[in-house]
Amino acid sequence: MSADKQHSLLSIRNVGKHFGGLHVLQDVSFEVPAGSIYGLIGPNGAGKTTVFNLITGLLAPSSGSIEFKGESLVGQQPHQITRKGIARTFQNIRIFKEMDLLENVMVGMHDHLRYGPAALLFNTGACKAAEKRARERALELLSWVGLDHKADMLADNLSYGDQRKLEFARALATEPKLLLLDEPVAGMNPSEKTVLMEEINNIRNRGYGVFMIEHDMRFVMGLCDRIAVLNFGRIIAEGSPDEVRNNPEVIEAYLGKEEAA
Amino acid sequence: MLEQQLLNALTLGSVYALFALGFTLVFGVLAVINLSHGAVFMVGSYAALALVTHFNAPLWMAMCGAMLASGILGLLVDMLVLKPLRAREAPHLIPMIATIGVGIMLTSAAQGLFGAEVLRFPEETLPAGEFVIGDVHVRALEIAIVMIAFVLMALLFTILKYTQLGRALRAIAESPKAASLLGINVEGLFHVTSFAAAALGGIAGVLIGLNFNAITPYMGQPMLHKGIAVIILGGMGDIRGALIGGLFLGFAEVISKAYLSSQMGDAVAFGLLFLILLVRPSGLFGRKLERKA
Numbered sequence: 001m002s003a004d005k006q007h008s009l010l011s012i013r014n015v016g017k018h019f020g021g022l023h024v025l026q027d028v029s030f031e032v033p034a035g036s037i038y039g040l041i042g043p044n045g046a047g048k049t050t051v052f053n054l055i056t057g058l059l060a061p062s063s064g065s066i067e068f069k070g071e072s073l074v075g076q077q078p079h080q081i082t083r084k085g086i087a088r089t090f091q092n093i094r095i096f097k098e099m100d101l102l103e104n105v106m107v108g109m110h111d112h113l114r115y116g117p118a119a120l121l122f123n124t125g126a127c128k129a130a131e132k133r134a135r136e137r138a139l140e141l142l143s144w145v146g147l148d149h150k151a152d153m154l155a156d157n158l159s160y161g162d163q164r165k166l167e168f169a170r171a172l173a174t175e176p177k178l179l180l181l182d183e184p185v186a187g188m189n190p191s192e193k194t195v196l197m198e199e200i201n202n203i204r205n206r207g208y209g210v211f212m213i214e215h216d217m218r219f220v221m222g223l224c225d226r227i228a229v230l231n232f233g234r235i236i237a238e239g240s241p242d243e244v245r246n247n248p249e250v251i252e253a254y255l256g257k258e259e260a261a
Numbered sequence: 262m263l264e265q266q267l268l269n270a271l272t273l274g275s276v277y278a279l280f281a282l283g284f285t286l287v288f289g290v291l292a293v294i295n296l297s298h299g300a301v302f303m304v305g306s307y308a309a310l311a312l313v314t315h316f317n318a319p320l321w322m323a324m325c326g327a328m329l330a331s332g333i334l335g336l337l338v339d340m341l342v343l344k345p346l347r348a349r350e351a352p353h354l355i356p357m358i359a360t361i362g363v364g365i366m367l368t369s370a371a372q373g374l375f376g377a378e379v380l381r382f383p384e385e386t387l388p389a390g391e392f393v394i395g396d397v398h399v400r401a402l403e404i405a406i407v408m409i410a411f412v413l414m415a416l417l418f419t420i421l422k423y424t425q426l427g428r429a430l431r432a433i434a435e436s437p438k439a440a441s442l443l444g445i446n447v448e449g450l451f452h453v454t455s456f457a458a459a460a461l462g463g464i465a466g467v468l469i470g471l472n473f474n475a476i477t478p479y480m481g482q483p484m485l486h487k488g489i490a491v492i493i494l495g496g497m498g499d500i501r502g503a504l505i506g507g508l509f510l511g512f513a514e515v516i517s518k519a520y521l522s523s524q525m526g527d528a529v530a531f532g533l534l535f536l537i538l539l540v541r542p543s544g545l546f547g548r549k550l551e552r553k554a
Contacts, residue, residue: 056442082444094439096432106425107432111444113425127424134425174444 009034009178009209010055010086015064017050024050028064028235030228032178037200037210039220041244042230043253048213049091051230052180056088057081069177083111087176089167091183091213097156101147101166104155105138108173141169144206145199161192168199172208179203181212185219197223217254221245229253264397266519267512272403272472274511275410280465280484281491281503282414283458289434289498290454292353297338297360298462299485300367303478305331305463306470307371313386320386320471324409327467328460335459338363339452347451364481371478380476387471406468413461414504421500430454434498483527490534496544505545510534 008031017025024047032038040048053059055066057078066073073081087108096104106113113134142148145165150158155166164184171179184200185193193216200223204210214220220227221241229237229250237247244250280302287295308330312323342363346356390401421427432440433447441447469484470476491510495502513533518526538544 058438058442077446078438078441079444079446082442088442090439094436096435096439098435099428099431103428103431107428107440107445108443110425110429131423131425170443 008032009069010211011065011067012051012055013065013067015051015054015066016062017047017054017059018062023233025054025061025233028230028233030235030238032209032211033226034177034209035204035207036225037204037212037223039224039227040211040213040230041215041217041220041227044215046230047233048215048230049182052088052182052213055081055180056086082174082176085175085177086180087171087174087178088180089164089171089182089184091186093160093163093167095155095158095163095166095170098154100152100154101142101158101169102135102138102151104166105141105170105173106134108170109134109137110174112175138169138173141172142166144172144202145169161188161195164188164196165199168203172203176208178209178211181210181214183214184212185214185216193219262396262519264395266515268397268399268403270512270515271508272406272511273515274508275407275414276465276468276472276507277487277491277511278504278507279410279413279461279468281488281495281507282417282500283461283465284488285492285495285498285500285503286417286454286461287458288492289500290430291339291343291451293343293356293360294353294489295338295343295360295455295458296357296485297363297367298458298488299481300364300371301331301334301338301459301462301481302466302469302484303371303476303481304334304367305466306476306480307375307380308463309467309470310380310382310476313382320388324464324467328464331463331466332456332460334367335462336452336456338459339455343455344448344451364485368478368481375478377478381474382471382476387474402471406472409464409468413464417457417461418500426450426453490531492544494534494537494544496546499544499546502544502546 010032012031013029015025015028016023028051040051042048050059054061055073057073057076057080061074068081068084068086071084073084076084096107099107113130139148139151142151145168147162147165147169150162155163158166168179181200185196188196197219200210200212212220212224224241226239227241227244228235229244229247231249231253236249236253237244239247280298284295284298287293287298305327309323309327312318312326313320318326338360342359343356346359388401388405392399392401421430429440429445429450432443432445433450437447465484466480469480487510491506492498492503494509495504495506510530513530514526517529521529
């Protein structure tokens with residue numbers, strides 16, 4: 001068990017969530033290993049986004065444990081969980097539209113760029129230096145996703161695909177160990193999907209753990225090292241893409257009973 | 262005497278802007294219309310007066326004390342009234358009504374403590390100088406008022422535009438949820454915002470108290486109405502809008518009092534605001550009246 005903990009970045013054990021009498025998640029357990037791309041798939045309404053909301057502290061689990069690097073996340077505030085090294089993007093993009101791209105990314109550096117109002121007034125040299133470093137890092141992150149040439153543009157003016165990329169850069173600005181992506185290719189055309197797939201691979205290759213929710217099967221199968229399948233609030237399969245693809249329960253959940261038979 | 266009136270208008274308008282700035286900041290960041298802001302303004306002027314008369318504090322020290330006192334008051338309102346309502350996810354009208362209650366409580370407390378009559382700063386504590394430029398008589402007090410108002414507003418603009426604190430506050434204004442998931446302590450910055458906004462409201466109270474040298478428990482109410490008008494005119498939650506709107510109201514009020522009717526000054530000024538809103542319903546700089554969830 002303790003050996004397990006060392007290898008997994010995030011460990012979800014026997015997690016349940018109900019809203020009144022409605023059981024959204026039941027006895028959900030899986031481990032997200034470090035340095036890999038992990039996928040959580042399942043039909044619409046299976047409870048995938050609820051899993052993310054539990055991990056990031058927007059919701060509290062009704063039962064079970066959630067541990068990140070061996071430390072419990074249950075009962076922590078969202079900003080505290082982010083500061084431990086978990087960042088996320090949203091299914092419906094939430095960039096700050098009234099700020100430029102550079103500012104958007106710099107907001108993500110909040111925990112690493114804190115000088116109080118006092119330092120601001122009395123120690124402007126140190127503030128300026130910190131601001132300059134943050135600006136350079138923000139530009140670097142924007143260049144990772146190919147948006148550095150638009151740094152001064154108002155985020156509201158970006159195309160849908162670029163808004164997604166900006167959200168990636170902003171999430172990476174929190175210096176996470178694990179990046180949670182909530183349906184990263186939702187609403188994208190095939191060529192945008194291909195670009196984004198490369199982008200996510202690049203992020204993993206830079207040493208970040210990636211954990212994504214997605215119901216685009218082809219996208220997930222082509223990208224993930226391991227996959228868990230959620231159906232009606234329960235994990236019905238877990239394993240490599242090949243194992244999951246050939247699992248009869250998964251085929252049934254996705255294609256329906258008749259076609260599977 | 263147009264120049265003299267313009268000076269009066271600038272003095273009054275800069276304080277209106279300062280008052281409205283705190284008001285609009287709370288709306289922008291907390292998404293709450295805090296109707297205790299007028300009472301906090303009143304408390305600021307009493308705090309300065311008490312420091313001057315009871316503790317013989319010099320005026321500048323009394324101003325700092327008043328900002329601190331009203332800032333703490335704003336912080337308490339946030340922690341004791343607004344925070345529990347946030348935790349219950351109370352709909353928008355509830356915190357607004359609750360802050361009306363806070364305003365009434367503070368007004369009656371001031372009436373009980375200081376009485377209903379008009380109180381004044383002792384003449385000798387006010388800056389005495391006066392300059393004559395052309396036909397215009399410029400009191401040192403007016404120069405001080407305009408300078409204090411503009412320095413504080415410039416400080417706020419700078420913080421909001423160029424610092425991480427400002428970026429975090431603007432992020433919260435757009436989406437508290439996204440901000441919290443980027444590591445920003447949203448509750449903490451709600452407290453900071455409430456403190457800063459109330460401190461600005463309190464110093465505005467001191468400046469108005471000094472300008473007319475008259476302090477009453479009821480001075481917050483007309484100011485609150487003007488503040489609401491200013492931030493609606495400027496665009497709810499918009500900082501630039503509060504500045505322009507405050508100056509505009511100051512000029513409209515003074516000029517209409519001087520050249521149209523001394524009794525109808527407010528009526529004319531507010532009538533003008535109404536006309537502008539007919540043309541631009543979301544205010545001069547307003548993009549949206551509702552913020553995104």
